[in-house]
Amino acid sequence: xxxxxxxxxxxxxxxxxxxxxxxxxxxxxxxxxxxxxxxxxxxxxxxxxxxxxxxxxxxxxxxxxxxxxxxxxxxxxxxxxxxxxxxxxxxxxxxxxxxxxxxxxxxxxxxxxxxxxxxxxxxxxxxxxxxxxxxxxxxxxxxxxxxxxxxxxxxxxxxxxxxxxxxxxxxxxxxxxxxxxxxxxxxxxxxxxxxxxxxxxxxxxxxxxxxxxxxxxxxxxxxxxxxxxxxxxxxxxxxxxxxxxxxxxxxxxxxxxxxxxxxxxxxxxxxxxxxxxxxxxxxxxxxxxxxxxxxxxxxxxxxxxxxxxxxxxxxxxxxxxxxxxxxxxxxxxxxxxxxxxxxxxxxxxxxxxxxxxxxxxxxxxxxxxxxxxxxxxxxxxxxxxxxxxxxxxxxxxxxxxxxxxxxxxxx
Amino acid sequence: xxxxxxxxxxxxxxxxxxxxxxxxxxxxxxxxxxxxxxxxxxxxxxxxxxxxxxxxxxxxxxxxxxxxxxxxxxxxxxxxxxxxxxxxxxxxxxxxxxxxxxxxxxxxxxxxxxxxxxxxxxxxxxxxxxxxxxxxxxxxxxxxxxxxxxxxxxxxxxxxxxxxxxxxxxxxxxxxxxxxxxxxxxxxxxxxxxxxxxxxxxxxxxxxxxxxxxxxxxxxxxxxxx
Numbered sequence: 001x002x003x004x005x006x007x008x009x010x011x012x013x014x015x016x017x018x019x020x021x022x023x024x025x026x027x028x029x030x031x032x033x034x035x036x037x038x039x040x041x042x043x044x045x046x047x048x049x050x051x052x053x054x055x056x057x058x059x060x061x062x063x064x065x066x067x068x069x070x071x072x073x074x075x076x077x078x079x080x081x082x083x084x085x086x087x088x089x090x091x092x093x094x095x096x097x098x099x100x101x102x103x104x105x106x107x108x109x110x111x112x113x114x115x116x117x118x119x120x121x122x123x124x125x126x127x128x129x130x131x132x133x134x135x136x137x138x139x140x141x142x143x144x145x146x147x148x149x150x151x152x153x154x155x156x157x158x159x160x161x162x163x164x165x166x167x168x169x170x171x172x173x174x175x176x177x178x179x180x181x182x183x184x185x186x187x188x189x190x191x192x193x194x195x196x197x198x199x200x201x202x203x204x205x206x207x208x209x210x211x212x213x214x215x216x217x218x219x220x221x222x223x224x225x226x227x228x229x230x231x232x233x234x235x236x237x238x239x240x241x242x243x244x245x246x247x248x249x250x251x252x253x254x255x256x257x258x259x260x261x262x263x264x265x266x267x268x269x270x271x272x273x274x275x276x277x278x279x280x281x282x283x284x285x286x287x288x289x290x291x292x293x294x295x296x297x298x299x300x301x302x303x304x305x306x307x308x309x310x311x312x313x314x315x316x317x318x319x320x321x322x323x324x325x326x327x328x329x330x331x332x333x334x335x336x337x338x339x340x341x342x343x344x345x346x347x348x349x350x351x352x353x354x355x356x357x358x359x360x361x362x363x364x365x366x367x368x369x370x371x372x373x374x375x376x377x378x379x380x381x382x383x384x385x386x387x388x389x390x391x392x393x394x395x396x397x398x399x400x401x402x403x404x405x406x407x408x409x410x411x
Numbered sequence: 412x413x414x415x416x417x418x419x420x421x422x423x424x425x426x427x428x429x430x431x432x433x434x435x436x437x438x439x440x441x442x443x444x445x446x447x448x449x450x451x452x453x454x455x456x457x458x459x460x461x462x463x464x465x466x467x468x469x470x471x472x473x474x475x476x477x478x479x480x481x482x483x484x485x486x487x488x489x490x491x492x493x494x495x496x497x498x499x500x501x502x503x504x505x506x507x508x509x510x511x512x513x514x515x516x517x518x519x520x521x522x523x524x525x526x527x528x529x530x531x532x533x534x535x536x537x538x539x540x541x542x543x544x545x546x547x548x549x550x551x552x553x554x555x556x557x558x559x560x561x562x563x564x565x566x567x568x569x570x571x572x573x574x575x576x577x578x579x580x581x582x583x584x585x586x587x588x589x590x591x592x593x594x595x596x597x598x599x600x601x602x603x604x605x606x607x608x609x610x611x612x613x614x615x616x617x618x619x620x621x622x623x624x625x626x627x628x629x630x631x632x633x634x635x636x637x
Contacts, residue, residue: 019422175529392422407448411542
């Protein structure tokens with residue numbers, strides 16, 4: 001169900017909603033086109049699913065196009081994704097060729113018609129090649145959702161020639177940006193939707209039913225990590241941490257992972273995780289479909305402590321999701337996780353399975369401290385990581401790119 | 412008839428500049444070429460952020476040099492800047508650069524301090540988007556009443572954002588209006604004396620309201636404050 005903007009008033013207050021309407025008023029009727037690689041799975045698709053109806057309600061003509069591709073394209077873009085985040089991946093001339101071929105094929109199908117065109121992540125970055133010279137006043141913005149601070153140099157040189165042809169770029173954090181990009185690099189943290197199935201309040205019965213379905217004991221502490229089965233999320237490290245905790249504290253571990261249609265590595269990593277988990281009855285590895293939002297919501301609400309022990313991370317929105325449910329979160333000190341977890345206030349930042357285990361043991365033994373962290377986490381998310389703030393930033397960017405020379409914008 | 416005080420508020424769009432520093436030498440180089448709006452952003456952004464605990468350092472320069480590099484002496488010097496003595500961000504930038512340069516001359520070993528990867532100083536800048544609040548005041552009572560309900564970003568706008576236009580010395584907008592439109596010089600001085608650097612925005616708001624309220628209480632009954 002798509003939530004109307006006014007439904008957010010109870011969550012963020014009247015002022016925020018009125019502000020959005022005031023910011024959007026001068027942009028009424030403008031076409032806002034979004035292009036990304038997948039309609040289901042992953043944070044980008046989730047944000048777009050939720051944000052577009054709100055843009056439309058604000059009077060913007062918002063649309064969303066998705067790339068088409070074959071396995072070869074997704075294999076290459078997955079390698080690009082990892083290489084941009086610094087993974088030592090081999091990328092050869094054939095990979096660049098595949099990337100360009102599929103971008104050009106998609107360019108024949110997707111018309112860049114928006115007044116503002118937001119192109120998300122590297123997969124469709126080369127579509128900028130087909131920008132029509134006649135489209136005066138059109139603004140193309142490259143939205144990079146991943147950490148591009150230490151990319152594979154060869155790959156970045158290849159991509160940069162496209163990125164520099166945009167009017168602006170957006171990164172999730174200053175640490176993710178590039179030092180010499182000749183276009184503005186706006187900073188916009190991603191956000192969660194408090195009214196979506198993944199984050200809305202649930203009845204106790206709904207939570208209990210999910211636990212029953214997976215044979216999880218609601219009476220004993222639950223440690224949880226929700227993330228794609230991806231080596232950067234370190235699911236095996238979480239299993240190691242759990243075993244250290246289990247030596248002193250009775251608990252269960254739930255590793256719940258979704259898949260995305262553009263992630264061919266998922267099955268391989270899932271097999272590794274199942275192998276590491278063995279047949280331990282208190283260790284639940286759940287392979288969830290991309291639309292298992294209510295299930296994830298219930299698991300997060302049922303958890304005692306939530307992990308996001310990533311080794312590398314884009315932004316790691318599952319952290320905000322868990323904090324929104326009032327749970328303390330133990331996260332890897334990487335990517336956007338330190339921007340969300342206030343160390344010692346809403347959870348802990350860790351660098352090893354041992355660190356994760358130590359902090360989890362502390363929280364299991366200090367439930368009052370865990371609850372207090374959870375309360376702060378809700379407020380931290382309300383102030384910084386809700387969809388309405390994300391929408392506000394996008395509106396500000398639309399104003400800014402149409403007045404590139406103005407140091408102050410007066411509405 | 413005085414012109415009304417129009418309440419405005421400000422939202423910020425933040426941009427990375429691509430410049431970063433891992434050492435004090437690099438920070439000095441970054442500050443030396445920083446745009447004025449970068450200085451404003453790093454000096455003031457803490458005031459608009461939601462906080463669970465009081466922030467120890469009032470600006471990013473002091474915070475980074477202390478918490479990341481461990482140079483407490485430089486952090487203290489940067490924290491103790493009397494910011495509103497400077498009429499423009501350019502002047503403020505020159506002073507920040509001078510403080511860092513003087514510190515490096517005095518303590519050359521400080522140049523060896525290095526931030527770990529990922530904790531460098533990332534120079535950002537903000538672009539203000541100024542909006543009307545749809546609230547205005549014609550007299551002191553109005554001003555105090557509106558001040559109780561305008562958003563924190565409005566308090567910020569009138570106490571910080573408009574102070575660095577490079578013109579002659581300027582007090583906060585409330586003091587300027589009280590002096591210029593109402594002719595109440597002594598009250599204006601007291602409102603101007605509230606140093607927002609010493610308070611959170613909410614505390615600064617309460618202090619301005621309290622000063623105005625005490626003035627309203629002190630005046631003879633039935634006489635409208637102008």
